[in-house]
Amino acid sequence: MTRYRIPDLVAYDVIEEDAGTGPSVFLLLRPDGRPMVIQGMAAWLWILLAEGAVDLAGEVADATSAERATIAPEIDSWLQSLATDGLLELTDGAAQTSTDTRA
Protein backbone atom coordinates (compact mmCIF):
# COMPACT_ATOMS: atom_id res chain seq x y z
CA MET A 1 0.00 0.00 0.00
CA THR A 2 1.35 3.45 -0.92
CA ARG A 3 1.72 5.59 2.14
CA TYR A 4 1.84 9.34 2.28
CA ARG A 5 2.71 11.91 4.89
CA ILE A 6 2.25 15.66 5.18
CA PRO A 7 5.60 17.35 4.46
CA ASP A 8 7.09 19.66 7.07
CA LEU A 9 6.77 22.58 4.66
CA VAL A 10 2.99 22.28 4.42
CA ALA A 11 1.04 24.54 6.73
CA TYR A 12 -2.63 23.87 7.24
CA ASP A 13 -5.53 25.09 9.30
CA VAL A 14 -8.65 23.03 9.93
CA ILE A 15 -11.89 24.97 10.30
CA GLU A 16 -14.15 22.42 11.95
CA GLU A 17 -17.56 23.53 10.76
CA ASP A 18 -18.38 25.92 7.99
CA ALA A 19 -22.10 26.71 7.87
CA GLY A 20 -23.16 23.08 7.80
CA THR A 21 -20.79 22.11 5.00
CA GLY A 22 -18.49 20.13 7.27
CA PRO A 23 -14.83 20.92 7.82
CA SER A 24 -12.66 23.00 5.53
CA VAL A 25 -8.90 22.62 5.43
CA PHE A 26 -6.78 25.53 4.26
CA LEU A 27 -3.39 24.48 2.92
CA LEU A 28 -0.24 26.32 2.02
CA LEU A 29 3.08 25.03 0.76
CA ARG A 30 5.70 27.15 2.48
CA PRO A 31 7.34 29.47 1.84
CA ASP A 32 6.08 30.57 -1.58
CA GLY A 33 2.79 28.73 -2.15
CA ARG A 34 -0.64 30.27 -2.40
CA PRO A 35 -3.31 29.34 0.14
CA MET A 36 -5.80 26.71 -1.05
CA VAL A 37 -8.84 25.10 0.49
CA ILE A 38 -10.25 21.59 0.42
CA GLN A 39 -13.74 20.81 1.64
CA GLY A 40 -16.17 17.95 2.07
CA MET A 41 -14.79 14.43 1.74
CA ALA A 42 -11.36 15.77 0.74
CA ALA A 43 -11.16 17.69 4.01
CA TRP A 44 -12.10 14.55 5.95
CA LEU A 45 -9.40 12.58 4.14
CA TRP A 46 -6.83 15.24 5.02
CA ILE A 47 -7.86 15.18 8.67
CA LEU A 48 -7.58 11.38 8.72
CA LEU A 49 -4.15 11.61 7.17
CA ALA A 50 -3.06 14.26 9.66
CA GLU A 51 -4.26 12.08 12.51
CA GLY A 52 -2.06 9.27 11.29
CA ALA A 53 -4.51 7.03 9.45
CA VAL A 54 -2.69 4.59 7.18
CA ASP A 55 -5.53 2.92 5.29
CA LEU A 56 -7.66 5.84 4.17
CA ALA A 57 -9.84 3.75 1.86
CA GLY A 58 -10.55 1.34 4.68
CA GLU A 59 -11.43 4.18 7.06
CA VAL A 60 -13.83 5.71 4.54
CA ALA A 61 -15.37 2.33 3.71
CA ASP A 62 -15.97 1.70 7.41
CA ALA A 63 -17.53 5.09 7.93
CA THR A 64 -19.72 5.17 4.82
CA SER A 65 -20.42 1.52 4.04
CA ALA A 66 -19.02 2.15 0.57
CA GLU A 67 -17.25 -0.63 -1.29
CA ARG A 68 -13.56 -0.38 -0.54
CA ALA A 69 -12.68 -1.60 -4.01
CA THR A 70 -14.75 1.19 -5.52
CA ILE A 71 -13.40 4.10 -3.56
CA ALA A 72 -9.77 3.03 -3.19
CA PRO A 73 -8.71 4.00 -6.74
CA GLU A 74 -10.33 7.43 -6.40
CA ILE A 75 -8.66 8.10 -3.09
CA ASP A 76 -5.30 6.94 -4.46
CA SER A 77 -5.71 9.21 -7.44
CA TRP A 78 -6.51 12.17 -5.19
CA LEU A 79 -3.52 11.45 -2.95
CA GLN A 80 -1.27 11.26 -5.99
CA SER A 81 -2.49 14.62 -7.25
CA LEU A 82 -1.71 16.20 -3.88
CA ALA A 83 1.73 14.62 -3.97
CA THR A 84 2.29 16.06 -7.45
CA ASP A 85 1.50 19.51 -6.04
CA GLY A 86 3.99 18.96 -3.21
CA LEU A 87 1.27 18.86 -0.57
CA LEU A 88 1.98 15.23 0.31
CA GLU A 89 5.06 13.06 0.12
CA LEU A 90 5.65 9.34 0.09
CA THR A 91 6.84 7.88 3.35
CA ASP A 92 10.30 6.44 2.96
CA GLY A 93 10.18 2.80 3.83
CA ALA A 94 8.17 0.07 5.47
CA ALA A 95 9.63 0.85 8.89
CA GLN A 96 7.46 3.95 8.96
CA THR A 97 4.02 2.84 9.94
CA SER A 98 2.37 6.17 10.57
CA THR A 99 1.68 8.71 7.85
CA ASP A 100 2.15 11.75 10.02
CA THR A 101 2.66 12.77 13.59
CA ARG A 102 2.05 16.49 13.11
CA ALA A 103 -1.68 16.50 13.74
Place this chain on the structure above:
Amino acid sequence: MDELSLPLRTTVLFAHSIVQAIADEVGADILHIKGPAIEPQALGVTATRPRRQSVDADVLVRPSHVGRLLHGMRAHGWSVLYDFRGGSPFEHATTLGREGVANVDVHRYFPGIEADPEAVFSTLWADRRTMILAACPVQVPSLPAQRLILILHAARQAGVAQSADVEMVWGTATPAARSDITALADRLRAHVGLAAGTGTLETVKGERSYALWAALSKGETSQVRLWRARVRAAPNRREALRTALHLLGPNLSRMTANAGRPLTAGERLRAYWTQGRRGFAALALARRNATSRGRSE
Protein backbone atom coordinates in the same frame (compact mmCIF):
# COMPACT_ATOMS: atom_id res chain seq x y z
CA MET B 1 -8.84 22.36 -5.32
CA ASP B 2 -10.41 25.79 -4.76
CA GLU B 3 -8.98 29.15 -3.92
CA LEU B 4 -11.38 30.96 -1.59
CA SER B 5 -11.12 33.96 0.63
CA LEU B 6 -9.36 32.83 3.75
CA PRO B 7 -10.53 33.44 7.30
CA LEU B 8 -8.49 36.29 8.77
CA ARG B 9 -7.22 34.00 11.52
CA THR B 10 -5.90 31.56 8.91
CA THR B 11 -4.07 34.27 6.98
CA VAL B 12 -2.31 35.26 10.21
CA LEU B 13 -1.42 31.65 11.05
CA PHE B 14 -0.04 31.13 7.55
CA ALA B 15 2.03 34.30 7.81
CA HIS B 16 3.53 33.00 11.06
CA SER B 17 4.32 29.65 9.48
CA ILE B 18 5.85 31.19 6.35
CA VAL B 19 8.15 33.55 8.20
CA GLN B 20 9.27 30.59 10.34
CA ALA B 21 10.13 28.60 7.19
CA ILE B 22 12.15 31.53 5.84
CA ALA B 23 13.89 32.02 9.19
CA ASP B 24 14.82 28.33 9.21
CA GLU B 25 16.14 28.62 5.67
CA VAL B 26 18.35 31.65 6.35
CA GLY B 27 19.35 30.67 9.90
CA ALA B 28 17.64 33.53 11.70
CA ASP B 29 16.43 33.14 15.29
CA ILE B 30 12.87 34.42 15.68
CA LEU B 31 10.29 34.31 18.43
CA HIS B 32 6.61 34.56 17.57
CA ILE B 33 4.76 37.02 19.75
CA LYS B 34 1.22 38.30 20.34
CA GLY B 35 -1.96 37.18 18.61
CA PRO B 36 -2.18 33.44 17.99
CA ALA B 37 1.36 33.01 19.34
CA ILE B 38 0.02 33.56 22.86
CA GLU B 39 -0.51 30.21 24.51
CA PRO B 40 -3.82 29.64 26.31
CA GLN B 41 -1.91 28.98 29.54
CA ALA B 42 -0.43 32.48 29.36
CA LEU B 43 -3.92 33.97 29.40
CA GLY B 44 -4.89 32.32 32.66
CA VAL B 45 -8.26 31.38 33.98
CA THR B 46 -10.24 33.89 31.91
CA ALA B 47 -8.82 32.72 28.62
CA THR B 48 -12.30 32.28 27.24
CA ARG B 49 -12.84 36.03 27.34
CA PRO B 50 -12.93 37.28 23.74
CA ARG B 51 -9.71 38.83 22.51
CA ARG B 52 -9.20 41.25 19.67
CA GLN B 53 -8.49 39.38 16.44
CA SER B 54 -4.94 39.92 15.22
CA VAL B 55 -4.68 41.25 11.69
CA ASP B 56 -0.98 40.56 11.24
CA ALA B 57 1.72 38.22 12.47
CA ASP B 58 4.31 39.57 14.90
CA VAL B 59 7.77 38.16 15.31
CA LEU B 60 10.75 39.30 17.34
CA VAL B 61 14.03 38.62 15.56
CA ARG B 62 17.47 38.39 17.10
CA PRO B 63 18.80 41.89 16.32
CA SER B 64 21.98 40.57 14.71
CA HIS B 65 19.81 38.40 12.41
CA VAL B 66 17.53 41.18 11.16
CA GLY B 67 19.42 41.62 7.91
CA ARG B 68 19.39 37.96 6.93
CA LEU B 69 15.70 37.54 7.77
CA LEU B 70 14.64 40.59 5.77
CA HIS B 71 16.87 39.54 2.89
CA GLY B 72 15.28 36.08 2.97
CA MET B 73 11.77 37.49 3.06
CA ARG B 74 12.44 39.80 0.12
CA ALA B 75 13.94 36.88 -1.81
CA HIS B 76 10.65 35.04 -1.27
CA GLY B 77 8.54 37.85 -2.64
CA TRP B 78 7.78 39.88 0.47
CA SER B 79 7.81 43.66 0.13
CA VAL B 80 8.55 46.19 2.83
CA LEU B 81 5.38 48.20 3.46
CA TYR B 82 6.77 50.24 6.36
CA ASP B 83 10.44 50.32 7.23
CA PHE B 84 11.72 50.62 10.78
CA ARG B 85 11.79 54.41 10.66
CA GLY B 86 8.35 54.66 9.13
CA GLY B 87 6.59 52.02 11.22
CA SER B 88 6.26 53.88 14.50
CA PRO B 89 8.03 56.55 16.54
CA PHE B 90 9.77 53.72 18.41
CA GLU B 91 11.34 52.47 15.15
CA HIS B 92 10.99 48.98 16.58
CA ALA B 93 9.30 47.11 13.74
CA THR B 94 9.12 46.90 9.99
CA THR B 95 6.05 45.58 8.18
CA LEU B 96 6.32 43.26 5.20
CA GLY B 97 3.55 41.89 3.02
CA ARG B 98 2.89 39.47 0.19
CA GLU B 99 -0.20 38.38 -1.63
CA GLY B 100 -2.59 35.93 -0.01
CA VAL B 101 -1.54 36.03 3.65
CA ALA B 102 -1.46 38.53 6.50
CA ASN B 103 1.34 41.07 6.83
CA VAL B 104 4.26 40.32 9.13
CA ASP B 105 5.59 42.82 11.65
CA VAL B 106 9.27 42.07 12.22
CA HIS B 107 10.33 43.53 15.58
CA ARG B 108 13.98 44.18 16.28
CA TYR B 109 13.15 45.04 19.88
CA PHE B 110 10.00 45.49 21.89
CA PRO B 111 9.06 48.95 23.19
CA GLY B 112 9.14 49.02 26.96
CA ILE B 113 12.09 46.67 27.24
CA GLU B 114 15.03 48.96 27.81
CA ALA B 115 17.98 46.56 28.21
CA ASP B 116 20.32 45.89 25.29
CA PRO B 117 18.14 44.29 22.54
CA GLU B 118 20.65 41.57 21.66
CA ALA B 119 21.01 40.54 25.32
CA VAL B 120 17.24 40.70 25.75
CA PHE B 121 16.70 38.40 22.81
CA SER B 122 19.27 35.94 24.16
CA THR B 123 17.47 35.89 27.50
CA LEU B 124 14.10 35.28 25.87
CA TRP B 125 15.57 32.71 23.47
CA ALA B 126 17.13 30.74 26.31
CA ASP B 127 13.69 30.17 27.83
CA ARG B 128 11.80 29.68 24.55
CA ARG B 129 9.00 27.19 24.11
CA THR B 130 7.66 25.43 21.05
CA MET B 131 4.11 26.00 19.89
CA ILE B 132 2.25 24.66 16.86
CA LEU B 133 0.75 27.23 14.47
CA ALA B 134 -0.93 26.02 11.27
CA ALA B 135 0.51 22.57 12.04
CA CYS B 136 4.06 23.97 12.03
CA PRO B 137 6.33 24.21 15.06
CA VAL B 138 7.40 27.75 15.97
CA GLN B 139 9.32 29.19 18.91
CA VAL B 140 7.60 31.48 21.39
CA PRO B 141 8.88 33.18 24.57
CA SER B 142 8.33 31.73 28.03
CA LEU B 143 4.89 32.14 29.61
CA PRO B 144 5.98 35.06 31.86
CA ALA B 145 7.55 36.72 28.79
CA GLN B 146 4.37 36.23 26.75
CA ARG B 147 2.43 37.92 29.56
CA LEU B 148 4.94 40.75 29.93
CA ILE B 149 4.86 41.48 26.20
CA LEU B 150 1.07 41.68 26.23
CA ILE B 151 1.17 44.11 29.16
CA LEU B 152 3.85 46.28 27.53
CA HIS B 153 1.87 46.34 24.30
CA ALA B 154 -1.28 47.36 26.14
CA ALA B 155 0.65 50.04 28.03
CA ARG B 156 1.25 51.87 24.77
CA GLN B 157 -2.46 52.18 24.15
CA ALA B 158 -4.77 54.68 25.79
CA GLY B 159 -7.26 53.23 28.26
CA VAL B 160 -4.91 50.51 29.43
CA ALA B 161 -7.13 49.87 32.43
CA GLN B 162 -9.79 48.48 30.10
CA SER B 163 -7.41 46.14 28.32
CA ALA B 164 -8.79 42.61 28.29
CA ASP B 165 -5.26 41.30 27.82
CA VAL B 166 -3.97 43.01 30.96
CA GLU B 167 -6.95 41.78 32.94
CA MET B 168 -6.28 38.21 31.81
CA VAL B 169 -2.52 38.10 32.31
CA TRP B 170 -2.18 40.40 35.32
CA GLY B 171 -5.55 41.20 36.88
CA THR B 172 -6.42 37.56 37.45
CA ALA B 173 -2.85 36.26 37.80
CA THR B 174 -1.73 34.36 40.85
CA PRO B 175 0.86 36.00 43.14
CA ALA B 176 3.44 33.54 41.79
CA ALA B 177 2.66 34.43 38.18
CA ARG B 178 2.88 38.15 38.97
CA SER B 179 6.17 37.58 40.73
CA ASP B 180 7.58 35.81 37.65
CA ILE B 181 6.50 38.68 35.38
CA THR B 182 7.97 41.28 37.73
CA ALA B 183 11.26 39.40 38.04
CA LEU B 184 11.54 39.15 34.26
CA ALA B 185 10.69 42.83 33.84
CA ASP B 186 13.44 43.77 36.30
CA ARG B 187 15.90 41.55 34.44
CA LEU B 188 15.02 43.09 31.07
CA ARG B 189 14.68 46.64 32.41
CA ALA B 190 11.02 46.71 31.53
CA HIS B 191 9.78 47.76 34.95
CA VAL B 192 8.59 51.21 33.84
CA GLY B 193 6.50 49.78 31.00
CA LEU B 194 5.19 47.09 33.34
CA ALA B 195 4.22 49.75 35.87
CA ALA B 196 2.47 51.71 33.13
CA GLY B 197 0.61 48.63 32.01
CA THR B 198 -0.50 47.62 35.48
CA GLY B 199 -1.59 51.04 36.72
CA THR B 200 1.32 51.62 39.11
CA LEU B 201 3.30 54.12 37.07
CA GLU B 202 3.56 56.59 39.97
CA THR B 203 5.87 54.12 41.74
CA VAL B 204 8.57 54.73 39.12
CA LYS B 205 8.28 58.50 38.86
CA GLY B 206 12.02 59.07 39.03
CA GLU B 207 12.80 56.92 36.00
CA ARG B 208 14.00 58.48 32.74
CA SER B 209 11.22 56.94 30.68
CA TYR B 210 8.45 57.75 33.17
CA ALA B 211 7.11 60.76 31.25
CA LEU B 212 6.96 58.81 28.00
CA TRP B 213 4.93 55.97 29.48
CA ALA B 214 2.73 58.38 31.38
CA ALA B 215 1.99 60.16 28.11
CA LEU B 216 1.37 56.98 26.12
CA SER B 217 -0.80 55.23 28.66
CA LYS B 218 -2.94 58.36 29.15
CA GLY B 219 -3.52 58.70 25.42
CA GLU B 220 -1.51 61.91 25.09
CA THR B 221 -2.46 63.60 21.84
CA SER B 222 -0.08 66.55 21.93
CA GLN B 223 2.69 65.71 19.50
CA VAL B 224 4.99 68.13 21.30
CA ARG B 225 4.53 66.53 24.71
CA LEU B 226 5.05 63.07 23.18
CA TRP B 227 8.11 64.35 21.35
CA ARG B 228 9.58 65.78 24.54
CA ALA B 229 8.87 62.55 26.40
CA ARG B 230 10.48 60.42 23.71
CA VAL B 231 13.58 62.60 23.65
CA ARG B 232 13.81 62.57 27.46
CA ALA B 233 13.52 58.76 27.49
CA ALA B 234 16.45 58.26 25.12
CA PRO B 235 19.36 56.54 26.88
CA ASN B 236 22.03 59.06 25.84
CA ARG B 237 22.43 62.47 24.22
CA ARG B 238 23.29 61.13 20.77
CA GLU B 239 20.20 58.92 20.76
CA ALA B 240 18.15 61.82 22.10
CA LEU B 241 19.26 64.05 19.24
CA ARG B 242 18.59 61.34 16.66
CA THR B 243 15.15 60.72 18.15
CA ALA B 244 14.39 64.42 18.22
CA LEU B 245 15.29 64.93 14.57
CA HIS B 246 13.50 61.81 13.39
CA LEU B 247 10.27 62.64 15.16
CA LEU B 248 10.20 66.08 13.56
CA GLY B 249 10.30 64.57 10.07
CA PRO B 250 7.28 63.34 8.09
CA ASN B 251 6.49 59.62 7.89
CA LEU B 252 7.47 59.09 4.27
CA SER B 253 7.06 55.29 4.37
CA ARG B 254 3.45 55.59 5.43
CA MET B 255 2.81 58.29 2.84
CA THR B 256 4.34 56.11 0.13
CA ALA B 257 2.19 53.17 1.19
CA ASN B 258 -0.92 55.35 1.14
CA ALA B 259 -0.06 56.72 -2.30
CA GLY B 260 0.68 53.24 -3.66
CA ARG B 261 3.71 54.55 -5.56
CA PRO B 262 7.03 56.26 -4.82
CA LEU B 263 6.61 59.88 -3.78
CA THR B 264 7.81 62.55 -6.16
CA ALA B 265 10.51 64.96 -5.03
CA GLY B 266 7.88 67.70 -4.84
CA GLU B 267 5.64 65.58 -2.59
CA ARG B 268 8.57 64.79 -0.28
CA LEU B 269 9.51 68.45 -0.06
CA ARG B 270 5.92 69.46 0.64
CA ALA B 271 5.71 66.75 3.34
CA TYR B 272 8.76 68.17 5.13
CA TRP B 273 7.41 71.68 4.80
CA THR B 274 3.95 70.71 6.09
CA GLN B 275 5.38 68.69 8.97
CA GLY B 276 7.72 71.50 9.84
CA ARG B 277 4.90 74.05 9.94
CA ARG B 278 2.77 71.65 11.97
CA GLY B 279 5.62 71.19 14.42
CA PHE B 280 6.15 74.91 14.81
CA ALA B 281 2.41 75.49 15.23
CA ALA B 282 2.26 72.83 17.93
CA LEU B 283 5.29 74.33 19.66
CA ALA B 284 3.67 77.75 19.59
CA LEU B 285 0.44 76.34 21.01
CA ALA B 286 2.33 74.51 23.76
CA ARG B 287 4.19 77.72 24.61
CA ARG B 288 0.94 79.69 24.77
CA ASN B 289 -0.63 77.02 27.00
CA ALA B 290 2.41 77.03 29.27
CA THR B 291 2.29 80.84 29.49
CA SER B 292 -1.41 80.92 30.29
CA ARG B 293 -0.94 78.18 32.89
CA GLY B 294 1.88 80.18 34.40
CA ARG B 295 -0.31 83.30 34.60
CA SER B 296 -3.19 81.49 36.23
CA GLU B 297 -0.99 79.78 38.84
